[in-house]
Amino acid sequence: MNAERGESLAWDRVGRFLQQSATTASDIGDRNVRLWSLVSGHLKTDHYTADDMADDVAQSVATAMNNMRDVWSTLTTDPAQNTLAQPIPTAFLLFDSTGPSRHRLLEPVRIEVGSLPTSGAMPHQARVLPPRARVALSGASQDGIEPLLKRIVAYWDDNSAGYIVADINPNVERPVTAETETGSSGGEGESWFIDEGLVPGLYDGIVYLTDPPALLASVRILVEGPPPEGPIVSEAPAEPIPETKATV
Numbered sequence: 001m002n003a004e005r006g007e008s009l010a011w012d013r014v015g016r017f018l019q020q021s022a023t024t025a026s027d028i029g030d031r032n033v034r035l036w037s038l039v040s041g042h043l044k045t046d047h048y049t050a051d052d053m054a055d056d057v058a059q060s061v062a063t064a065m066n067n068m069r070d071v072w073s074t075l076t077t078d079p080a081q082n083t084l085a086q087p088i089p090t091a092f093l094l095f096d097s098t099g100p101s102r103h104r105l106l107e108p109v110r111i112e113v114g115s116l117p118t119s120g121a122m123p124h125q126a127r128v129l130p131p132r133a134r135v136a137l138s139g140a141s142q143d144g145i146e147p148l149l150k151r152i153v154a155y156w157d158d159n160s161a162g163y164i165v166a167d168i169n170p171n172v173e174r175p176v177t178a179e180t181e182t183g184s185s186g187g188e189g190e191s192w193f194i195d196e197g198l199v200p201g202l203y204d205g206i207v208y209l210t211d212p213p214a215l216l217a218s219v220r221i222l223v224e225g226p227p228p229e230g231p232i233v234s235e236a237p238a239e240p241i242p243e244t245k246a247t248v
Contacts, residue, residue, distance in 0.1 A: 017074075024074045028067045035063045088217055091165055091207065093152070095223040101197030103223060105167035111154070111207060111217045112162045130209060131156050133163045133216055137205035144199025148221065151198070154207050163216060165207060200225035 038059055042052040091111060095103040113129065133154035137145050154163045203221040208214065 020074055024070045027070055031063055031066060035059055088215055090218045090220060093165065093219065093221045095198055097224045097226055103198045108164055108166040110160055110162050110164050113216065129156060133207050133209055135205060135207055137203050139201055139203035141199045141201045144201055147198050148203060163207065198223045
């Protein structure tokens, strides 16, 4: 029974490799067609300029590099990894307290995206990842989850080929006038207010996608509270230490 199960798993891996190879070949073919369409369009013009030549050469090099990347990923990636539990990275975000109801993210975090499952009728279209990943949070303070979700964003970065988890930082001082409060102008007084701040505490969460469905990273967020106050020093003079008499 165990031998049959092992053989089944082995052939399952072979089948998944063939499926992944077919997807890679389709992506490469579609990429090559787009490249030749671009070159053909330039050649059909009356004048094939040096700029056109430079553009075609650059596109050809980029296409070749992308094709080699897909081939290398197909040969080195476990085809069964999408159906097996895999370790995921952990992103740590630290919000430093800079004043009353004010916090700043000390450093954004980049999440690398490896081989993700494809879906849809056209394989080359399935490789296009959404510009934003979703973030889900939980924590001891339920009141602090909503302000965090309003500030944290995970956006796709083409330069690093991954998602950047950053702070959009909407908590700034803004003027409040009679027009903004009542909807009419003509108020003379003007005051300032600060948007809702973050609630200090420790929060856990995940960064994930729905198309394709994938868990990108776990998230641990620490929102620091105000710095602790120093020890209270009394201004009263210290009382002298009473003298003790030695006994014989």
